Amino acid sequence: MSNTQPPAPPDDVGAEVAVKASPVRPAPSAGRRPRQRFRLHLLVFLLPAAAIYTIFMVYPLVDSMRLSLYAPQDGIRMFVGLENFVHLLTDDLLSARFWNAVWNNLVFFAIHFFVQNPIGLLLAALLSSATLKGRSIYRTLLFIPTTLSVVIVGFIWQLILNPIWGIVETPLLGQSSTALITLSLMSVWQYIGIPMILFYAVLIAIPDELLEAARVDGANGWQTFWRVKFPLVLPTVGIVSVITYVANMNAFDLIYTVKGALAGPDFATDIMGTLFFRTFFGFQLQRGSSTMGATVATMMFVLILVGVLLYFFVYQRRVEHYEL
């Protein structure tokens, strides 16, 4: 691999930065240079990006978490501590909706995980084979769905799966038993290009000597794949899965486009994103609540954090990383 990191978050985002950046300069006496005077250009270079990021991303995130500790009482917001969370997790109606959304979201992710990885890996392995003709055409065509808007993807499949059109007989999106699985597969269809390309990047970076050595040792193509290529791809499977998990946990557009904010039939396709939207904006008879919405968003953050930490402490420790 060259040093130019691909714009996919590397597997060691935090660590990478910490390692790459030079240590904070020690006291002036130990430094190579005397203490520098105030450097205006540093401020000019850094302030605009830091300011926009802080004001429009960090501050709202922190503010949302703060709001989850408040509740409106007689028109003013009062500090209520963790009451909103207790309410969300124990109230008969709300908690049923919440756990249903968590479960559906995990199913949504599981389908991504189990379908995306094998198919993505198969396509990447085929694309990276040395003798393939027309590689760049395949690569371009296979990635096209990934560039589409989720709204468009939702509608394309709604039309194609519409029994009126007669291509499929059963209303897959209309039955609670099949709606969530169908939506998940629509999402996989759209995003599979990303794991495919990332696996492909790993496979084409494997040095020829390594594959040559395997051949000399008498390994056939099948053995070379499972014993040489596959172990090298495994760390990337982890990264792809984390990216997918984070994206799935705040997915919204597809469900909203195809099933509306009510995520029917009978909440069968309700995930965290749609629950958040309804809680925040209200729907039909229920009034929206920004503090309860902030509580749901904070729970989404917790779920994402748990998933990412599990990856860092369980998966990354177990998987061998090879330096090429």
Next chain:
Amino acid sequence: MGGFVPHVILLAYVVVACGPILMIVMNSFKSRQAIFSEPFAPPNASSFDLSGFETVFERSRFELYFFNSFIVTVCSVFLVLLLGSMAAFALAEYRFAGMTLLALYMAVGIMIPIRLGTVGILELLVSLGLVNSLAGLVLVYTAMGLPLAVFVLTSFFKQVPKELKDAARIDGANEYRVYSLAVPLIRPGLAAIGIYTMLPIWNDLWFPLILAPAENVRTVTLGAQAFLGQFVTDWNAVLAVLTLAMLPMIALYIVFSKQFVRGLTGGALK
């Protein structure tokens, strides 16, 4: 593996990936009757029909939605590249107290989805009077794109040879001039980040729906969503909207697909 099997599998998946898209585009040029009687047939002289497109341009302000999406996307990508490259240059070039912390602070935003701060963002934009404005969307999208841009561009700037920069300094260039000399050298990084930032912004539904739902600032994605909901039974119009919303992005992607893949694979291209 023989030379034949890989092509069969890849072609089968090309049909899976592109078939549905082709079907939508093809049928958008056909009469209502032909759409239902022969969904898989390409349009011919007798079935060719543009009534769907006529409906779209008569009954909605699609050209305005395109304009809005264009303005929002171009401004956001420009700001992400400009401000992101400035900050990345400083992080790569200088050593100062707290730089590791600052780099980490920016990098945290790569993993945290900005949507979780929606409640706070809406309240902030209300207090700034930026709800239902393109400027509000641009600011939010710029904040969303900056963390990854700074992170990736920093590693690109670190590869610019030091001799070049020092030579410029000896010739009397100030730091801003040095930055402007270094930027053209990281063009591949800028191209990759540009495409990366552009796609999710152009395709986003969440923020336009929540922050800018008004008719005059609607983006293509939100406009298509609203139109599709309203005309759901008019198949010609629905297919035409889908085609209109898809084609610009697909065309742009095909033109830039090399840079795009190169960005994803870290510069390697086989």
